[in-house]
Amino acid sequence: MKTLIIVEHNNDSVKPSTYSTITAASKISDKIDALMIGYNNDSAIDELKKSDHLNKIFNINKKGLENPIAENFSNHILDFLKNNDYSHILSPSSTFGKNLSPKIATELDVQQISDIISIIDSDTFERPIYAGNAIAKVKSLDKIKVLTVRPTCFEPCGLSSNVEVETVMFDNTEVSSVSYVGLDESKSDRPELTSAKVIISGGRGMQNGDNFKLLEGIADKLGAAMGASRAAVDAGFVPNDWQVGQTGKIVAPDLYVAVGISGATQHIAGIKDSKFIASINKDEEAPIFNFSDYGLVADLFEILPELEKKL
Amino acid sequence: MKALVCVKRVIDYNVKIRVKMDKSGVETDNVKMSMNPFDEIAVEEAVKMKESGIINEIIILSIGADTSQETIRTGLAMGGDRGILIKTDGQDLDPLNIGKIIKVVSEKENPDLIILGKQAIDDDCNQTGQILATLLNCHQATFASKVEVNSDKSINVTREVDGGLETIKVSLPCVITTDLRLNEPRYASLPNIMKAKQKKIETLDVNDLSIKLDKRVQTIEVNDPPSRKPGVMVNDVDSLIEKLRNEAKVI
Numbered sequence: 001m002k003t004l005i006i007v008e009h010n011n012d013s014v015k016p017s018t019y020s021t022i023t024a025a026s027k028i029s030d031k032i033d034a035l036m037i038g039y040n041n042d043s044a045i046d047e048l049k050k051s052d053h054l055n056k057i058f059n060i061n062k063k064g065l066e067n068p069i070a071e072n073f074s075n076h077i078l079d080f081l082k083n084n085d086y087s088h089i090l091s092p093s094s095t096f097g098k099n100l101s102p103k104i105a106t107e108l109d110v111q112q113i114s115d116i117i118s119i120i121d122s123d124t125f126e127r128p129i130y131a132g133n134a135i136a137k138v139k140s141l142d143k144i145k146v147l148t149v150r151p152t153c154f155e156p157c158g159l160s161s162n163v164e165v166e167t168v169m170f171d172n173t174e175v176s177s178v179s180y181v182g183l184d185e186s187k188s189d190r191p192e193l194t195s196a197k198v199i200i201s202g203g204r205g206m207q208n209g210d211n212f213k214l215l216e217g218i219a220d221k222l223g224a225a226m227g228a229s230r231a232a233v234d235a236g237f238v239p240n241d242w243q244v245g246q247t248g249k250i251v252a253p254d255l256y257v258a259v260g261i262s263g264a265t266q267h268i269a270g271i272k273d274s275k276f277i278a279s280i281n282k283d284e285e286a287p288i289f290n291f292s293d294y295g296l297v298a299d300l301f302e303i304l305p306e307l308e309k310k311l
Numbered sequence: 312m313k314a315l316v317c318v319k320r321v322i323d324y325n326v327k328i329r330v331k332m333d334k335s336g337v338e339t340d341n342v343k344m345s346m347n348p349f350d351e352i353a354v355e356e357a358v359k360m361k362e363s364g365i366i367n368e369i370i371i372l373s374i375g376a377d378t379s380q381e382t383i384r385t386g387l388a389m390g391g392d393r394g395i396l397i398k399t400d401g402q403d404l405d406p407l408n409i410g411k412i413i414k415v416v417s418e419k420e421n422p423d424l425i426i427l428g429k430q431a432i433d434d435d436c437n438q439t440g441q442i443l444a445t446l447l448n449c450h451q452a453t454f455a456s457k458v459e460v461n462s463d464k465s466i467n468v469t470r471e472v473d474g475g476l477e478t479i480k481v482s483l484p485c486v487i488t489t490d491l492r493l494n495e496p497r498y499a500s501l502p503n504i505m506k507a508k509q510k511k512i513e514t515l516d517v518n519d520l521s522i523k524l525d526k527r528v529q530t531i532e533v534n535d536p537p538s539r540k541p542g543v544m545v546n547d548v549d550s551l552i553e554k555l556r557n558e559a560k561v562i
């Protein structure tokens with residue numbers, strides 16, 4: 001058994017989701033290689049080299065591959081696999097992995113298993129279905145297992161190694177005609193939602209985008225990332241990539257603070273693995289309290305300034 | 312231009328899911344079923360494109376038991392022109408099989424655009440669009456929050472990705488999967504629901520498509536998720552801070 005990890009990165013640095021995927025792979029076998037595809041990706045390679053558990057890193061560094069266009073990455077991975085055999089191919093279940101991994105599986109004529117949360121043995125895995133309201137234990141009957149891994153369910157691997165890197169050339173592999181117009185990146189000095197230790201999120205109860213300032217001061221004091229419910233994103237209070245939940249980001253901080261969020265099952269799906277959940281809601285019947293370690297029934301507009309002051 | 316929109320019948324998103332006693336799956340008897348919400352967004356996008364003259368025909372495709380006709384009718388009432396049902400005996404088909412079935416339909420109908428939801432809220436797989444684009448060897452634009460057709464018939468698609476909003480330009484034919492912010496699906500009006508009853512739904516048996524449908528993933532059992540331990544209510548900000556600091560030790 002031999003596992004290949006598809007590395008998520010932005011050429012400058014490796015995304016934390018990759019390190020969690022490496023840990024997941026280490027539970028399947030101890031022969032793990034990583035494949036990085038990009039352009040001018042030296043600093044990302046330098047970071048990845050430190051990863052524990054890796055046997056070898058293969059690097060495809062080629063003009064035209066600077067952005068993760070699924071067609072391009074998939075073509076190169078398929079050509080790479082012509083000379084390298086793997087029993088398992090793992091990607092993080094981020095938008096990067098979700099976009100790319102099913103293409104690899106399809107080219108290999110295998111059925112991908114999405115978003116695994118635990119590994120029973122080399123072909124049996126658990127994954128959430130119905131917004132995490134049920135957990136399916138599934139067995140792959142395919143010869144090659146193509147999996148996406150839910151990063152929050154696996155600790156990031158250690159970074160104390162110095163892994164060998166081999167550059168591989170695929171000059172003739174096609175670069176597709178999809179053109180990359182641009183990335184409107186949400187810039188923030190706060191931690192990334194999916195790897196933050198503390199998150200404070202606002203919902204429809206915040207009433208407008210300006211009121212999210214009430215959360216900012218608290219986030220500053222706690223070093224927290226900021227998130228939101230779908231209702232808050234749909235209403236345009238905050239950017240899309242703040243959405244936490246079944247169809248947004250899955251998070252698992254030490255502390256999740258939900259403010260003015262009712263606790264719909266689709267939202268809960270994204271926060272269930274948090275160590276502690278605290279919520280503030282003026283409705284004592286709000287379902288969020290059923291999932292909270294600490295609940296406070298109060299008007300958020302009165303409570304938030306007080307909370308900020310006292311922290 | 313012609314659009315093929317794929318819709319799935321799923322347990323309504325408001326229904327409380329119950330795992331079956333024998334762990335074979337979740338309870339579906341006497342449970343409200345609806346069109347997968349992301350597929351409603353897919354239908355809406357096609358209908359909007361038809362209204363603005365970009366598309367002239369919308370085909371609504373579903374794969375499932377006879378009951379999936381209802382889901383197709385919903386799509387027709389929203390503005391689809393005709394339906395296709397690929398009839399199965401209701402068995403769960405892996406996304407790869409679904410992709411292979413849609414491919415057969417697509418090769419017969421030759422749509423310029425195929426629009427699907429980014430994920431079905433039952434199995435939460437998020438795969439079918441990507442599988443289909445790969446099988447058809449055409450471009451894919453997943454998790455779309457904005458679709459603009461250019462005068463040269465290429466399409467700019469803005470995608471909801473983890474780091475923000477990414478825009479790519481793809482050429483036709485292509486597969487688009489929808490994300491939540493793409494549009495707000497309309498409710499079908501009563502006259503349109505009545506009109507939809509007259510629209511044609513062609514039914515084909517999946518066994519007549521000469522595709523080898525083999526099961527690659529076996530469900531061993533389905534369980535309830537682990538429950539969170541019950542929490543406590545606190546009375547004021549001071550006790551909240553005290554708990555977070557001294558009991559949970561997270562701040």
Ligand SMILES: Cc1cc2nc3c(=O)[nH]c(=O)nc-3n(C[C@H](O)[C@H](O)[C@H](O)COP(=O)(O)OP(=O)(O)OC[C@H]3O[C@@H](n4cnc5c(N)ncnc54)[C@H](O)[C@@H]3O)c2cc1C
Pocket residue numbers: 202203204205206228229230231232243244245246247248249259260261262263264265266267270280281282283286298299300301324348349432
């Ligand atoms: C296909 C699909 C996918 C979805 N995916 C997601 C997802 O990924 N993430 C997600 O979050 N949702 C998702 N949803 C939406 C979900 O069903 C809920 O509609 C949404 O989570 C509700 O957001 P909310 O709690 O902010 O709003 P509401 O349910 O309207 O709750 C607002 C809360 O604020 C409280 N409140 C109001 N004013 C105050 C005040 N002054 N002080 C204190 N409290 C106050 C109210 O008591 C209420 O509990 C999805 C839905 C569908 C159909």
